[in-house]
Amino acid sequence: VEMKIEGFKVMTAALAADDILNIRLQEMKNANGTRNMNFFIPSEADARLVAVEIFGGKTIYIRAPVHQIPQE
Structure with a gap:
C-alpha cells in the first residue's frame, strides 16, 4: 500500500x-x-511482521509478508 499525505x-x-x-x-x-x-x-499476511516506512514525512509504505495462498 502506498499513501501520500500532506x-x-x-x-x-x-x-x-x-x-x-x-x-x-x-x-x-x-x-x-x-x-x-x-x-x-488480511489473514494471508503476517501482521506481526508488518513494516511501516515513512519517506519525507509525506509518503507511507505498509508492507507485510504474505503466506502462500492456497490454490482452489
Whole structure:
C-alpha cells in the first residue's frame, strides 16, 4: 500500500489487534489535531511482521509478508 499525505506527520504506527494496524497522524499546523487510520491486515499476511516506512514525512509504505495462498 502506498499513501501520500500532506500537512500531517506520523506519530505512531502499531498493531491495535492481531489484524489491524493503527497509524496516528498529527496535523503540522495544529498540534492538537490528530487523525487515526486503521488498516485491516488480511489473514494471508503476517501482521506481526508488518513494516511501516515513512519517506519525507509525506509518503507511507505498509508492507507485510504474505503466506502462500492456497490454490482452489
